[in-house]
Amino acid sequence: MIYTLTLNPSVDYIMELDQFTKGGLNRSAKENALPGGKGINVSRVLHVLDVKSTALGFAGGFTGEFIKQFLKDEQIEAEFVEVDEISRINVKVKAEDETEINGNGPSITKEQLNRLLSRISTLSKDDTLVLAGSIPASVAESFYQEAASLCGKREARIVIDAEKKLIAPVLSLKPFLIKPNHHELGEMFGVEINSVEDAVFYGKKLKEKGPENVIVSMAEKGALLLSGKDVYQASVPDGELKSSVGAGDSTVAGFLAGLSKGYSMEDSFRLGTAAGSATAFSIGLCDANKVNDLYKQIEISKR
Numbered sequence: 001m002i003y004t005l006t007l008n009p010s011v012d013y014i015m016e017l018d019q020f021t022k023g024g025l026n027r028s029a030k031e032n033a034l035p036g037g038k039g040i041n042v043s044r045v046l047h048v049l050d051v052k053s054t055a056l057g058f059a060g061g062f063t064g065e066f067i068k069q070f071l072k073d074e075q076i077e078a079e080f081v082e083v084d085e086i087s088r089i090n091v092k093v094k095a096e097d098e099t100e101i102n103g104n105g106p107s108i109t110k111e112q113l114n115r116l117l118s119r120i121s122t123l124s125k126d127d128t129l130v131l132a133g134s135i136p137a138s139v140a141e142s143f144y145q146e147a148a149s150l151c152g153k154r155e156a157r158i159v160i161d162a163e164k165k166l167i168a169p170v171l172s173l174k175p176f177l178i179k180p181n182h183h184e185l186g187e188m189f190g191v192e193i194n195s196v197e198d199a200v201f202y203g204k205k206l207k208e209k210g211p212e213n214v215i216v217s218m219a220e221k222g223a224l225l226l227s228g229k230d231v232y233q234a235s236v237p238d239g240e241l242k243s244s245v246g247a248g249d250s251t252v253a254g255f256l257a258g259l260s261k262g263y264s265m266e267d268s269f270r271l272g273t274a275a276g277s278a279t280a281f282s283i284g285l286c287d288a289n290k291v292n293d294l295y296k297q298i299e300i301s302k303r
């Protein structure tokens with residue numbers, strides 16, 4: 001079973017407008033409220049691709065209820081530890097460009113954290129835990145390391161997609177997959193990634209630190225997969241960018257979905273890239289038709 005962990009879920013409030021004026025009154029033309037947070041997005045895209053998962057994390061208040069009900073309606077298994085304050089609302093403004101304001105998130109007590117950790121400690125060999133997204137301010141930065149160590153002891157696979165400081169202590173535990181975008185990869189090494197060659201070079205350096213597989217997503221420039229000694233590059237299909245929110249999560253979900261359907265590494269990567277682009281070409285996450293269409297268009301080359 002694939003488990004996703006979203007410590008800081010959100011209601012993503014997506015506002016579409018033609019023009020955004022900083023410091024002025026803006027009125028949106030269209031709004032959408034969707035459950036968000038990286039792990040939840042991974043679970044939702046896995047569901048789109050017909051792969052079961054269980055979403056773990058914290059949820060609180062009316063926003064927490066919204067998130068839980070939405071997942072229930074989509075028939076996605078979810079086990080959230082109830083917290084006292086409301087789950088955050090992340091505002092996504094889609095105008096000439098994309099502006100995001102992400103909330104800080106609720107306080108989590110020691111007892112609530114322990115409840116989550118004891119659930120994680122029941123995972124076993126055939127399970128995968130996807131650790132994705134930010135950590136609420138009240139949770140120690142070592143939490144991912146703690147969760148990953150528990151998985152390590154039980155031989156469960158770890159997938160991690162988070163910022164540098166949360167990833168760094170998990171690398172030596174040899175996660176199955178890590179997916180930075182090219183900016184995040186650059187930050188890890190204190191450099192700017194300006195070309196695919198740079199991304200290959202630093203992707204390899206990252207892989208040397210422990211992870212079995214590294215996907216470097218590069219937005220409209222596609223993605224790289226480093227697996228074993230192989231480096232694959234995926235092209236991006238043609239399409240209109242609608243909102244890239246959740247594109248990276250969709251890449252992770254597509255890749256894991258491919259593997260759990262028994263696809264080769266290369267085709268799983270193709271499915272990951274197709275899901276990423278299908279989400280970039282949608283408001284909200286991708287749907288299965290779009291993913292299938294794009295899957296046929298993506299070219300994978302070995303470098």
Ligand SMILES: Nc1ncnc2c1ncn2[C@@H]1O[C@H](COP(=O)(O)OP(=O)(O)OP(=O)(O)O)[C@@H](O)[C@H]1O
Nearest residue numbers: 181217218219220222223244246247248276277280
């Ligand atoms: N403008 C785009 N056109 C086509 N495909 C895109 C575009 N932006 C993103 N994608 C697809 O989505 C994948 C992930 O995108 P990106 O590198 O932006 O991830 P990310 O920064 O983790 O995303 P996010 O944090 O917004 O979820 C890319 O590898 C690509 O397949």
Ligand SMILES: O=P(O)(O)OC[C@@]1(O)O[C@H](CO)[C@@H](O)[C@@H]1O
Nearest residue numbers: 036037038090102133134245246
């Ligand atoms: O604040 P974090 O946890 O880093 O990111 C949260 C978030 O921006 O990531 C998802 C897209 O990847 C959104 O659904 C959500 O709002």
